[in-house]
Amino acid sequence: MSELKSVPKKKITPEMWGEIDKIINRYKDKPGSLIPVLEECQNVSGYLPMEVQERVSRGLNIPGSTIYGVVSFYSFFTMIPKGRHIIKVCLGTACYVRGGKANLDYVKDEFEVEVGSTTTDLRFSLDSVRCLGACGMAPAMVVDKDTYAQVSRANIMEILESYK
């Protein structure tokens, strides 16, 4: 499912395991809470490798295959560590119509990273998203929590420079 050999793994610290266990405990008796649990765990460890999935499986008493099924279904969950900064280029209709794909290709070339993956120095992860709901400001791009409007070759590198 993922080319783990080409991307360095990120260590999960004992503190992180502690947080993860707390999350599992909080939701243990609530039915249907798998997705919120995975979301919060991913916030802690940055990604959901098999070890984390196994921990959740034991804690919530849900088969590992079910958990893997959910992790692989939703695009928010990742088994590859994310970079320090996440770049999301919008390819929704309005952005596509205004040149979003050119922006995506440009970032791919400049940083040598594929969509859905992370740069080898773990600086950036690149994703294309379907629609950020900022269609009035197409083409749009999000880096971490910052949304940028009317992005093009003229300003895209300047924007990314500030994210070390």
Place this chain on the structure above:
Amino acid sequence: MGKINRNQLNQIRFKGKDIIDIRLGKVPIKADGEKHLMICGGTACHASKSEPVRDALKREVETRGLSNRCKVIETGNDAFAILAPAMVVYPEGVYYVHLIPDDVHDIVSQHLIDGKPVERLFYRDISNGKSIPRMMDIPYFSNQRMVTLRNLTLIDPEIIDDAIARDAYQGAAKALIDMAAEEIINQMKISGLRGRGGAGFPTGMKWEFASKSKGDVKYILCNADEGDPGAFMDRSVLEADPHAVLDGMIIAAKAIKAHQGYIYCRAEYPLAIKRLGIAIGQARQYGLLGTNILGSGFDFDLEIYQGAGAFVCGEETALMTSIEGKRGMPRPRPPFPAQEGLWKKPTVLNNVETLANVAQIILNGGEWYASVGTESSKGTKVFALSGKVNNSGLVEVPMGTPLKDIVYNIGGGIPKAKRFKGVQLGGPSGGCIPSELLDTVTDYEAITSTGAIMGSGGMVVMDEDNCMVDIARFFMEFCQEESCGKCTPGREGTKRMLEILTRITKGRGELSDIDTLEELALMVKDSALCGLGQTAPNPVLSTIRYFRHEYEDHILEHRCEAGVCPDLFKAKCINACPLGQEVPGYISLVEEERFEEAIRLIRQTNPMPGTLGRVCSHPCMDVCIRAQTDAPINIPEIKRYAADMARERGVVAEFKKAKKNSEEIAVIGGGPSGLGASYYLSLMGYNVTMFEELPKLGGMLRYGIPAYRLPRDILDEEINDIINTGIAVRTGVRVGRDISMEKLQKDFDAIFIGIGAHRSQIMGIPGEDIDGVYGGAEFLRQVGLGNTPNIGKTVAVIGGGNTAIDVARTCRRMGADVTILYRREQKDMPATAEEIEDGIDEGIELKTFMMPGSINKDNGRLNIILHKCEPGEFDRDGRRTPVPITDALVREEYDTIFAAIGQVSDTSFISNLDLKRGWIEIDRLTLKTNLDNIYAGGDAVTGPALVVDALAAGKRAAIAIDRDLSAKKGRKPYEDQYDKIFITMKVPGDTIKQDMAKAPKISAKERIKDFSEVEHGFDIKTVKGECARCLRCDVKID
């Protein structure tokens, strides 16, 4: 304050009245009065950097000691997205747009302290440059009807008291305390509210089913998983007015007797989730969520459930499955959610926009809501207008509004004077509505009948630079990726359709693919498990229905007219040129001073470079990528330079003829289409005879376009180059008079008709046939023949196209005072903008908004009565229809009046020829008329168009004739045998912003003295500088 009862709710509302009255403008405006600065703060606004403006404003207000009377409040987005960061100052209602932190100083000093609003920050209407200070006076807003969006700019979404002051929870109070469940459902049914998420199911009916289901545990769900690309209505409501949604959910809960609810919000909306969270927290504090709400005895509470990035989870049953912690896969129905939904309990799922309307329906009554809209679609609808449109943002209009009004009146039309192509409604489940159907109104059934769907409200406008095959592929790719995989039609059907669409965009399609796509589409629609699969084929079906010719072009001619599918074109300029000129190639050769090779390369696809370099309207420049940096490349001037250089150096036009064929071809008409057809047929080895009724060849080039634009020696030379390939010419011969059509059909193997459109269109007003009133085209013909008709001293020209301008400028050179009378405004004139400006420089008066009424002769003086007009409704082409102003008549006297409002073709020489609206009808692909072996092209088919279009039509006709004649004889059709010219494939270095180089012109005063050429070409330094600006889009980096 803890839990409140109804009285306390009303008290809070009463206390907030003063605050809201300021924002409603209900208090007198005083320079030192209380001011509320509502700065937009939705996600899109943050993306436009509204937060630094907000912070700067707060700081400045604080520093100047104004915090007591000036409140800075961040709201949701305020609809007109591209104006962000924007702010309304109440009670004035003044609207400031495109704010930057540096503007804050002026706002505070001039407006807040001195009471003088800052004019330079007002909104400016781009169509007329007028600035509009007040928000509600801006047509974008005044043309809307805000019901769902009623709290736009009026409340702080993070302060519940603001919402309560605007009647939040009054509906809930009434429903919980005053009404029985059946009454609530009844009012919802009367209102006619239909699900705003896209399916349009009657909300009252859905609630009724669920209320009748047995069981103590029931659920109310809010679908805030707005996943349609191009839709941002729900996000805006959640970020601006979250309490409206909570209010609606409480009422729904009472109606169906549910006590637990969820708001399923997509994770891509962090601001919406944050504001919802705050709203829920504040509502809980007041006891508006929880047990015994407002002392009614009714319990209801809800939670936010965050999505995890799956479009399919916006589907009803998939959403519920997701809340249950599983993969978001839909379930078969029956059983329907109203009976068995979340955790198998009766569940009602409603969209955000639907719920946001519920409280008002309960407060004002169902009939109030139903008083607006159409028979089957009541109320208002919020659309998210985006794409190739000037004003993008949220638009709320009553149901029954024509789409044309939304695109033009509110949307402000298409930017950069591009041509509208279609509007996509309903996202990946919807369809494209072409310009012929722009009168369709916003009504569920009316839109469905076009093949689109109302959808959740996403409305993306597309123009001539969008490829509809690529759009269909784009949506199918989306559906394929988002397909959950559970059912075969969804999983495999979308995959196969995507494969076919991708092949077509790469030039590997087959004609049978279109039928296969339709077959697959109908199959998938019929058998898919959920709405995603059932509607995924819609964009494909819709684009095939209205844009089938684009599919055919991609498949049969490997052509993407819009210049989008990268495998089907080299560079946009080459693609846009009807002749397919190798533009970057010859630009590179000219820059390297390899002029002979440059002209050879140009001549490979264009036999008249000197002519076109002077008169072409350059579709290439309209798509030049360089324009995105500074300005397009001045391509025609570079071409002209190469042609002039070749002439100077005596370079002879060379050509390569194929082996002689035996067939004889007749070409009727000596204009550009006839010349093009003759030239290529001659190169292909055929025996060509041209028939031209006038003394010389050239058509519109000689008898239409004046000599000051196209010198006669250049025209003569290039025509000779064409004839010298071995074409027989018979001038002064009119087919139908001097030689019969029957004889031609007998003597020739094929006939090409390129007779153009030379007859002036009749205006249809009284007095048109009075002596002194003439057709513009006929006048130009006389001048072309070398005559000088007597036009007197004062001339009026009615019309706005190139013919009108040519007539006007010719008369000016003949010493007359000329006035052009046009019924719309200058920017609507079809003539080339530069021609119009050159004419005005030469002293021609342009009177706009003048419509001819009647022409008369009083006491021997010719005069015209004109109606002054004003711009009315938009027509489907986005131009405003001129409406005569009552009693505003003008009488003007002239010696001569020319009618130049258009031209028609004279097909009287041939009978039985099928015409369509007066133009010769041909098959789009074979170029054949209905008569055997007779082909046609140029203005006689299309109506007046560009010279380059006619030349290209002649060329395509030659190819078609050769294909058919070769097939008859069983020989291979002609193939181009161009010499390969080596072109340096080098990408230019750094791009430095600079203007486009323009060719020098003789001064206006000088040039009206005679008909010598107005424009001189570039010099060597300028042309090389201009060539260096070319970005070489033809060079592909591997």
